[in-house]
Amino acid sequence: MEYTIAFSYLIASLLFIYGLRCLTHPETARRGMHAAELGMLLAIVGTLLHHEIVSYEYIIAGFIIGGAIGAAMSHWVPMTALPQRTALSHAFGALAASLVGIAEYYTHHGHLGGFKMTAISLEVLLGSLTTTGSLIAAAKLQGMLPGAPMTFKGQNLFNMSLIAVTVGLFFYLMVSPATGWAFYLMMVLAFVFGVMLVLPIGSADMPVVMALLNSYAGLAAAATGFAISNNVLIIAGTLDGFSGFILSIVMCKAMNRSITNVLFGAFGSASSDSGAGQEGGEMREVILDDVATQMAYARQVVFVPGYGMATAQAQHVVRELCDSLEERGVTVKFAIHPVAGRMPGHMNVLLAEANVPYSQLYELEQINSDFPNTDVSVVIGANDVVNPDARDNPGSPIAGMPILEVDRSKNVIVLKRGKGKGFSGIENPLFFKPNTGMLYGDAKDSLAKLVHAVKEA
Amino acid sequence: MSPEEFIPALYIFALAAFLGYLVLTRVPPLLHTPLMSATNAISGISLVGSIVAAGAQHNAVSTWLGFIAVTCATINVVGGFWITERMLKFFKSKEEMKQKPEEKH
Numbered sequence: 001m002e003y004t005i006a007f008s009y010l011i012a013s014l015l016f017i018y019g020l021r022c023l024t025h026p027e028t029a030r031r032g033m034h035a036a037e038l039g040m041l042l043a044i045v046g047t048l049l050h051h052e053i054v055s056y057e058y059i060i061a062g063f064i065i066g067g068a069i070g071a072a073m074s075h076w077v078p079m080t081a082l083p084q085r086t087a088l089s090h091a092f093g094a095l096a097a098s099l100v101g102i103a104e105y106y107t108h109h110g111h112l113g114g115f116k117m118t119a120i121s122l123e124v125l126l127g128s129l130t131t132t133g134s135l136i137a138a139a140k141l142q143g144m145l146p147g148a149p150m151t152f153k154g155q156n157l158f159n160m161s162l163i164a165v166t167v168g169l170f171f172y173l174m175v176s177p178a179t180g181w182a183f184y185l186m187m188v189l190a191f192v193f194g195v196m197l198v199l200p201i202g203s204a205d206m207p208v209v210m211a212l213l214n215s216y217a218g219l220a221a222a223a224t225g226f227a228i229s230n231n232v233l234i235i236a237g238t239l240d241g242f243s244g245f246i247l248s249i250v251m252c253k254a255m256n257r258s259i260t261n262v263l264f265g266a267f268g269s270a271s272s273d274s275g276a277g278q279e280g281g282e283m284r285e286v287i288l289d290d291v292a293t294q295m296a297y298a299r300q301v302v303f304v305p306g307y308g309m310a311t312a313q314a315q316h317v318v319r320e321l322c323d324s325l326e327e328r329g330v331t332v333k334f335a336i337h338p339v340a341g342r343m344p345g346h347m348n349v350l351l352a353e354a355n356v357p358y359s360q361l362y363e364l365e366q367i368n369s370d371f372p373n374t375d376v377s378v379v380i381g382a383n384d385v386v387n388p389d390a391r392d393n394p395g396s397p398i399a400g401m402p403i404l405e406v407d408r409s410k411n412v413i414v415l416k417r418g419k420g421k422g423f424s425g426i427e428n429p430l431f432f433k434p435n436t437g438m439l440y441g442d443a444k445d446s447l448a449k450l451v452h453a454v455k456e457a
Numbered sequence: 458m459s460p461e462e463f464i465p466a467l468y469i470f471a472l473a474a475f476l477g478y479l480v481l482t483r484v485p486p487l488l489h490t491p492l493m494s495a496t497n498a499i500s501g502i503s504l505v506g507s508i509v510a511a512g513a514q515h516n517a518v519s520t521w522l523g524f525i526a527v528t529c530a531t532i533n534v535v536g537g538f539w540i541t542e543r544m545l546k547f548f549k550s551k552e553e554m555k556q557k558p559e560e561k562h
Binding site: 037058059066070079220226239336343349 | 459460462463466469473474476477478480481483484485486487489491492493494495496497498499500501502504505506507508509510511512513514516519521522523525527528529531532533534535537538539540541542543544545546547548550551553554
């Protein structure tokens with residue numbers, strides 16, 4: 001029996017790795033997921049044979065309730081709400097890891113060795129802080145909490161003391177694992193720390209935070225593997241942890257910031273007028289019909305979607321516009337910045353859902369050299385990712401961030417709700433350039449009118 | 458966990474991390490959202506730890522914590538794979554788009 005279980009775990013590990021390997025291309029991705037699902041099934045069936053298990057009621061109840069919630073959460077959630085849904089699942093995964101650790105400690109705390117105690121502590125620490133951190137992130141993304149950074153006086157001092165005490169307890173437990181109060185206090189502090197970690201982070205930085213929480217949730221699972229000496233848990237948890245880690249590095253590079261700066265920078269509260277806007281000038285408002293004519297007779301049009309496209313639910317109308325332009329022989333491309341939206345890759349999913357083939361979705365490196373050949377670039381609810389100040393003005397708060405260089409295209413049309421600044425509050429000189437026209441109003445509305453006007457043109 | 462158990466576990470961790478680095482850096486930004494939900498589903502494997510905690514009947518506390526953990530982990534396994542599949546169905550190549558009649562939403 002032991003061998004059956006061990007063997008099922010081994011096969012599961014291989015299938016997981018194969019499944020992730022298949023995610024390198026959209027054509028093979030689904031096949032890979034089927035493999036990973038099979039692996040999961042094998043591991044679960046294997047575990048049910050475990051000799052310590054004497055009753056199945058609670059397990060089956062958990063399967064039924066969890067399965068129903070999971071299916072409901074995934075079947076009906078709109079793709080625009082993916083970020084908050086993903087944050088919730090980080091919370092569930094981390095909570096599961098944390099609870100297993102607590103149960104393990106409660107059952108065995110009289111006789112735990114130093115190594116095992118360290119693993120349990122890490123598991124509970126990472127699991128607990130990720131649980132509350134992810135819940136706060138989900139609440140921010142859902143708009144239940146303000147998206148702006150939430151700070152208070154003495155926050156850094158409070159956080160530092162919190163970290164110091166938690167780390168102190170962690171080491172204390174390594175030496176004397178049987179100290180119950182230290183363990184439970186550390187758990188509570190980790191829950192508090194998760195809240196404190198995400199509260200001061202603004203919505204625009206969410207892609208990094210999402211990736212980081214993903215990483216912590218995975219590492220918590222890996223620590224569970226160490227605590228209960230289970231290899232498949234170590235492997236799967238590590239893969240998840242590394243995936244999140246790699247994504248957070250990609251996101252940080254795409255914003256030219258370090259992880260510590262995202263976590264502790266309180267970015268949005270920095271003065272927003274550093275050097276920007278001195279050229280000022282007038283924003284040029286354009287008339288919808290003129291834009292439509294321009295687009296209809298263009299050779300190449302590039303759409304640059306941002307989070308604004310998701311909030312306006314405009315992805316389907318964009319696709320319609322794309323279709324009617326293509327019918328006229330216009331080449332249409334989509335330029336996707338790595339941090340567009342609120343989680344890595346979010347724009348790609350939204351456009352794919354709206355039936356844009358993936359060959360039309362271009363990454364930053366692929367499309368930037370193409371902007372000079374572009375007649376019209378259409379910016380839909382994006383701001384910082386097209387801000388030329390990041391490239392030209394070393395004093396800008398986002399200096400050095402790689403941008404989509406739409407300002408190099410012949411004409412730029414910016415779809416914007418109003419004349420205000422973007423989310424980060426940074427002035428965007430793109431809006432004042434002579435080749436830029438501003439089209440104010442709800443993005444979905446404007447685009448729908450454009451579809452109509454292009455057909456008439 | 459004794460040092461004799463810890464060292465092999467550390468080997469597995471290190472090798473999995475290296476393998477993860479090699480495989481996951483090759484996932485294109487196009488699929489970063491499905492990647493996140495897929496790894497989420499896979500790390501729902503902590504279900505195997507939860508199952509033992511819920512079914513071993515060591516004590517009431519551990520059974521209940523195990524039960525909640527089974528529920529949470531199952532949400533991730535079922536939900537994670539479900540939504541990943543749902544997303545991956547959207548990604549079509551230009552050829553596939555032409556073959557299939559347009560789906561209206």
